[in-house]
Amino acid sequence: METRLPPWRSLVLPGLFVLTCIVGGIFMWRSFGGDTPLQARGYRINVPLTDAPNLFPGSDVRIAGLSVGKITRVTRRGTTADAQLDIRPEFVPVRAGTRATLRSKSLLGEGFLELTPPRRKTRAIPDGGALRAADIVPAQRLDDVLGTFDPATRADLRALARGLARATRGAGGDVNQTLGEAEPATAGLQMTLGVLDRQGTSLRQLVANSATVVSALGRHEGALRSAITGAGRVFAVTAARNRALRRTVRALPPFLVALRGTARTLGAANADLQPAASALAGVAPAVRPALLQLRAVAPEARRTLDAVAATLPAADRGLPALRRILGAAAPALDALHPVLREALPVLQLLATVRDSAVTTFAGVSQIHNGTFLAEDGRVQHYANGIITLWNESIGGWVRRLPSNRGNTYPKPGFLDKIATGLESFDCRHVHNPNYLPPFGGTPPCITQGPWTFNGERRYYPTLQPAPP
Template identity: 30%
Template sequence: MRRIPLLVLAVAAVAAAAVLVAPSDDEYPANVVLPSATGLIAGSKVLVNGFDAGSVDKVSIKDGRALVTMKLTKDFAPLHSGASASIVWKAVLGERQLDVRDGPKTNPVIPAGGTLDGKVSDPVEMDKVLDALDPDTRAHLSSLVRGLDRTVAGNEHDLQQTVRKAGPTLQALGEVLRAVGSDGPAIKELVERMNDMVTTLVNRDQQVRLIVSGLSNATGVVAQQRDQLRAALRKLPATLGTADQTLAAVPGTVDKVVPLLDDLRPATDRLPAVARNLRPVLADLRPTVAQLRPTLGSLGTLLQFTPGLLDSAHGALPGTDSAVASLTPALNFLRPYTPEVVGWLSNWGSSAANYDSNGHYMRVNIPAGMSSFVNNPGVMPPGMVSDPFPAPGAIAGQPWTDAFGSGVR
């Protein structure tokens, strides 16, 4: 019975350890193997491509080499195959930081907890710098220190006050230097890009010079025409107001045009077929159009004299118009008798169509009958009918009708 609580406690302990050991969802763990990790401690900053990306979790030894475990934020994870790490100086004096360079994005992803190859450059310590000084340099340095001691002697209080007041300034300067040391890779990249930009400008010096000259000339022209520009700007509000009114009327016009376009759509859909049918006709018209050139030339000559003819006819047209207006009633009266007039002209034309060696001649046949007597009391002989008011066209056997098929009204 006592084994059950012990078992429960063991499972809880393992779960707690797993929770403590398991990485957070917001962190990406990775390992770096280095020949040494001098100056690198837990909590040291980790840079990825020059940006602050995490910190060192712990530093341990494995197979005689330094094993650095780091944790990166998800913004810089995961890393890719080909990534490398190196220890760089955070400042001239102080701890170091780990600089990681990620591999190409197209390379395979390094899983969480993977290992990267690292390298360490030979650090330059202060004692190595002092050892590099030759005897003469050390002697001058010693005389400098003694001179400084004589200068400071008796002024210790003033120097103390100066150092105390310079503390905030030196602290601010230290922060600036620390920021420069932390953002060194980013600053380096910025300087490289500026160098590339300056190099490009130098290579295109002539083009830049032409652009600057053009801008200078354009500025001069603008300065000379500022009065016209000022007048145009004064008119601009009224122009914008008119444009606003015009644009305000556009929606109504569009609403009216859209139904019209919808109605025209069937006709426009037929236009391609009509165009295909017209293509042979237009091809046949080309020779005819070519033959019309002489006619068009003659027409051009005629049109040159047409204005004078129209000017001359302008004086005669009013009188002609009044004459036609006065003849209109008579013509309207004679119009139903058109068959008789045409028949009379046809009879006279056929009678005078004979021709001999002397010229044209006409034969006239005068019939005589019972109705020819002058003293006829009005009694018609058998077989004859008297019609004192014949209908128009009845004599010619063609009763008159108008264009609508109606008789005389």
């Protein structure tokens, strides 16, 4: 019997085979979600599930479509299941309130567990902890959806499925070709749905406003019915005038050709029109009020122009003579200009105090308008004024009596206050000695104050020559 050890060269090949088997077994184990032997255990939590028909060790754990870990174990807990999750280090920890939903990757039923983190930051679930059963969202399966329908609806769905089967029997190739050529439409639909998703807030407002519009239309059903009836009448009239509309449509192309030529002409004149338009921009706001006023006075202006037509023959004769008169009057106007500059302020003052001036002239004319019939039958005129006496009629006063209410420069409209008491120019004399009290008492002294004339506020007007 040979007791020597075999040479090392004869052991290399079996050793390499054994090592290859071990590495291959570990790789296969890892591919199916198993743990590497002697590997440090990661962050793990438990998730209680009502059922887990398509969840196995090695299934994905995802957040927002991104894989964050694997399912390491699925065990039964009575009538429920318990899944153990191994989360990769960059995604730990899982927060309390995270919601878990069992979903399927494909029609074959391959499942994964989707986690939805809470909106606000909560406490971290420790390693080995578990999610609450209240945070598990049950998966919505097709049989659950169909189970909500009543028997009649389920029967209708079966009839619909059988009808679709009969309609598509033998047309599988056409259906496949249709679905294959629908890619551009589905791509456009995906883009449209993406835009609608980004405009979700506006879309919700549109739907809410649509409900408001429909409610308003419901409240105004009569008006809506009248509008629809009126639209029907419009369409009926349009149909009755179909021949006229046809002529209009036929005449439209030549009109467009002429309009194109006009547009070219306007384009050539653009260099001149642009400065004119810029100049008109300043006066454009006043055009509309001016046109409205012109529209209001247009009838009167038409009548005036019609009346002017009768005077044109006389104007042909009189205007040349008027021109000669104005030419000869130029020296007289030059001499009259300084006089008018002095007289204009006086006329302006008389216009301001016209009430007082008219009262004064009326009083003077009334005083000198007394008449009586003489013995010889002739009418005689006399002054019928009455001489009045009061306590200031006696001369010799050194100071104004405190009862004096004189006003040398009354402001316009001062007689309107005669019922409540006329205003005085000033009241500085009310404390003077009262040598002779008046009969009937003394009215209160009210100061008139300054008033405005020709833009200047004074106690009495100061006349200046009018500007040249």
